[in-house]
Amino acid sequence: MKKIKSSFEQLSIFLHLLKWSAYALPLAVLVGSLVALFLWLLDKVTTMREQHEWLLFLLPVAGVLIFFLYKYAGKNAEAGNNLIMDEIHEPGGGVPARMTPLVLITTLITHLFGGSAGREGTAVQMGGSMAGLLGKWMRLNRSDLRILLMAGMAAGFGAVFGTPLTGAIFALEVLAVGRINHTALLPCFIAAFLADITCSAWGIRHTHYAIAPLQAAAAHLLPYLHFNGILLMKVILAGICFGLAGFFFAELSRNIKKYSTQYIKTPWLVPLAGGCIIIVLTLVLGTSDYLGLGVTSAHTNGVSIVSSFQPGGAGYTSWFWKLLFTAITIGTGFKGGEVTPLFFIGAALGNAIATLTGAPIDLMAGLGFIAVFAGATNTPIACTLMGIELFGGEYTLYYAIACFTAYYFSGHSGIYRAQRVMSTKTGASS
Structure with a gap:
């Protein structure tokens, strides 16, 4: 039977x-x-x-x-x-x-x-x-x-x-x-x-990102250890920063939308004001690197996602400016999405953290690329898999550590209002 x-x-x-x-x-x-x-x-x-x-x-x-x-x-x-x-x-x-x-x-x-x-x-x-x-x-x-x-x-x-x-x-x-x-x-x-x-x-080709092989990165830092404990601690620390960046982005975007509609009574003036602020910020900073997608830059030595994988490819504050530009753009009613800018924010922040800590720049940029996204969307499993699909499986352990750490430290904030909280991140039912 x-x-x-x-x-x-x-x-x-x-x-x-x-x-x-x-x-x-x-x-x-x-x-x-x-x-x-x-x-x-x-x-x-x-x-x-x-x-x-x-x-x-x-x-x-x-x-x-x-x-x-x-x-x-x-x-x-x-x-x-x-x-x-x-x-x-x-x-x-x-x-x-x-x-x-x-x-x-x-x-x-x-x-x-x-x-x-x-x-x-x-x-x-x-x-x-x-x-x-x-x-x-x-x-x-x-x-x-x-x-x-x-x-x-x-x-x-x-x-x-x-x-x-x-x-x-x-x-x-x-x-x-x-x-x-x-x-x-x-x-x-x-x-x-x-x-x-x-x-x-249809002939569409996606941008290729590469991270140096594990052996080369490990030898650069601690050649006598098979498991790089120092690098692991740096990844955990970076994961916390990535999570906080995701939280900051989600909250800033939400508050810009909330308060702009609250204080600007004529609705169509909200995107008008947002556009004006973007123009002013661009002129003050003297660069257009924070406009658009940011995958590549039209300028030599410009900041972009691709450049963030290279030494000196992003300044210490590049991630913040992209975060601010995107939060204003999305928060005042323009359309597109947040994920590619989140990649930029994460890669640039990873570049800055790597420069400060001595970690491999391409690895830390790649971890930021997926982990800030994980924190802002509360999707650590998907983002860990994204690391494997985009960068290869050699650093899977570090992908998971960065994404899950970012997920926890982003709190219960997120870029999607309709996302439901079925249980808290500490295990309690919602």
């Missing part, structure tokens, strides 16, 4: 696999193609902004344009990632298909005129809105629609960074602190994997 029951269980699992493969394939192809288009257009507008620096002076006008686009065409799409997460928690009005063109256009506007923003928010929102559209067409029940929305998030995240495994786990882990729903694990992985393949098939 047990053997018969087991056979039926395996058949049920097989049918489940076929079902979600059929659902995930069109979603992944659609989302992967949209992400490829987005990344191609993003590269074009970034190049245009770098060639025409005067475009920055139109950033306040761009912010007002974004405000009215969402006011008259956006409706509930304004909530972005939080709307998708709310729909996964408690299905209600649905995720509108108009979210895709709106977030695509407004993110490109933000980057064209110099806003400091990312790209994951756009990819995740396109994934979620397309999942909502397909779910409506297929007339899925609430349970299956929730899973498809998670798969859409995974597809967008996995394709935009070229990290499908991270995308799958991120979509599950980000929803609630202290709980991961494994029901959607397979659909999320299938969608993220196929979306990444689709995006790559």
Whole structure:
């Protein structure tokens, strides 16, 4: 009797696999193609902004344009990632298909005129809105629609960074602190994997980051120990700093949004003011390195994510300025995302910590890259996997230590309002 029951269980699992493969394939192809288009257009507008620096002076006008686009065409799409997460928690009005063109256009506007923003928010929102559209067409029940929305998030995240495994786990882990729903694990992985393949098939190539081999780094610090205890302590200390940076970013962004709407009574003046502040800060600092994505710099010896992996590639305060620019940009209503700027903040902070402590600069920049993200989003498992997918598995122990330390020291703050706290980080139920 047990053997018969087991056979039926395996058949049920097989049918489940076929079902979600059929659902995930069109979603992944659609989302992967949209992400490829987005990344191609993003590269074009970034190049245009770098060639025409005067475009920055139109950033306040761009912010007002974004405000009215969402006011008259956006409706509930304004909530972005939080709307998708709310729909996964408690299905209600649905995720509108108009979210895709709106977030695509407004993110490109933000980057064209110099806003400091990312790209994951756009990819995740396109994934979620397309999942909502397909779910409506297929007339899925609430349970299956929730899973498809998670798969859409995974597809967008996995394709935009070229990290499908991270995308799958991120979509599950980000929803609630202290709980991961494994029901959607397979659909999320299938969608993220196929979306990444689709995006790559369109000729999109992601930035390559490299960290020196373990033996070279260890020999530089403590050649007579197989396990580098001193480096481990430096990583723990850095993890605390990364967590605090993630906390600071989340709280600053939230407070800028809260108090700007509280004290500026005319709503469209909020992005206008935000754009003006970004212009003033850029002129005062005398550099445009903190505008846009920040993956690379248009200037020789400029600060960027890539430069942060090199000695002297980031100053001691570069991470703070990118944090401030991004918090103002996102907090005053511009669109895009926070994750790529978080990579910049973490890599630059890691560079500064490595310079002060004598740790390997490329390793510490890589740890900051993933750990500040882990702290700001409360997703340490996904970020540990991201380290493996981006930098290789040789430093997996250090990835995990940095990400989990940052996760704990970021408190219960996070960049996503809809993220639920199912249990505190000390183990108590919420």
